[in-house]
Amino acid sequence: MKPLGVGIIGLKHQHPRWYQPLWQYLPEYRLVAMSDEDERFAAGENELFKLDVHTDYHDLLKRDDVDVVIIWLPHSQMPSAVEAAAQAGKHVIVEKPCAANLAGVRRIAGVAQRHPHLKISSPYCWRNHAVSSHIKQLFGEGALGNVTAFNVRLNAGGAHRYVRDNALWMLNASEGGGPMWNLAVHWLDYVHWLTGEEFTAARAFFTPPAGPPRRDIEDSAQAVLKLSSGAIVSVDVSYSITPSYPGARDIYFSARGTNGSLAWSPAWTGTEDELLIVREDRPDGARGESRKITSEAVSGYGGQMGRDWLRRFATAVLEDRPPDVSVGDMLSAAKAADMAIASARAN
Template structure:
């Protein structure tokens, strides 16, 4: 860490999740007593004009057009990964090998093999290096209370957990195709994107691990518009 007791952050990606993370980095020290003061040092994106505009709007000190530059910079302690899932493994492993802390959005990776490589890189990282995934729902008061109730024994033996994640922004069949609906970029799609929160929260609250899985899947909207034409998602 720097001598000023700050945590110098470099964030990769500045769209939907990048904007949310930027808000969190700006406001967290104003609500909580933190051991280190986050400094929003640099944000990276491919488009020079757009990333520069995002840096100015979201409160970052500087902008880069190549994520590798963030990892190379000596004035950055932590890499915050807010890009599509197909890029998570490469960036996280490179950052850990460079001695950076890593905060990676979920789903952690698009395959078990990628996740295992990331885990191995975290285990081999320099002493004190922190690698974590953004399971933010662990921090919600309701789930924290539920975990305390389970741990206290007030709910008895946990035999069943039922969870729902209600989100409607892709229910519109005319909503355009995004990277989240592209399997090559998003891996398991909504199952990994929001299902990951359910799996993590259930295991965290119950204090138990999933040991087997049985599932039925269905894609309800089979086509999405792209540039005026509809593209199949089959």
């Protein structure tokens, strides 16, 4: 089967380089071209990518050998690029959070409605982690009973990494560069995926920037959100992890219900994970279980889960199936983050 030709739109983002090792595992795709308006910067990046380079992504979109585009532009520019790509008949992977604000994500939803034959999705790839299939099964079985609470964390290295990686635009609140909009959406999507519920309310607090680089985004953000069932979701996200923290990431997920609970601290830099499961209804009396789960060793962003998300998107395109992450899902995560941001600004 002929591989899907891929065009990269936008290079001043951390992910083009982080994703690059993943493509070697994916014969479903063939990278053919990339674009960035900074010609000199693009030429330097092409020492790695070795692709055809365009300074105007509209020229890339005219190519017959591009079937799918992956958009890594500043958040505020993403909706326009999605619309242009759809008008050119291209399938679209748009990096989360997909826009700088809720209005932008709604614009993308409108594009999807006007182009139902195209696949438009965002790589919320934690759904594809090897541990996630176990968690999804437990939720499907009702193993925790009536789920009443979630606790999630995603605390990453300092904002200086956006200077290091030529993504200075991420330091601006107008671009949606803060952790509540840029990081929390990962877990907000995950909870929505597990429960099928929408978020109905939020209360949040942010801390201002501390130390360099100069920026107007929050450093730490914490929120409590309510799901339509009444369950609460506690969210802790930040750019405040110090350099010595293992893996430069503090990531955690837990869920608690009337029949038990589960907890997971993802192995961001490894392949060995442990999922703690407690169930009150186990007939053998062994109510606690520590389940060891091994992921494949895959180089590139997200490892196995990043590769598998991309593979499943290719399958959606090639077999004309709905993508795993729908535009509706993208909108649900954005709405929840937007509620939290509105609350923090009001406090």
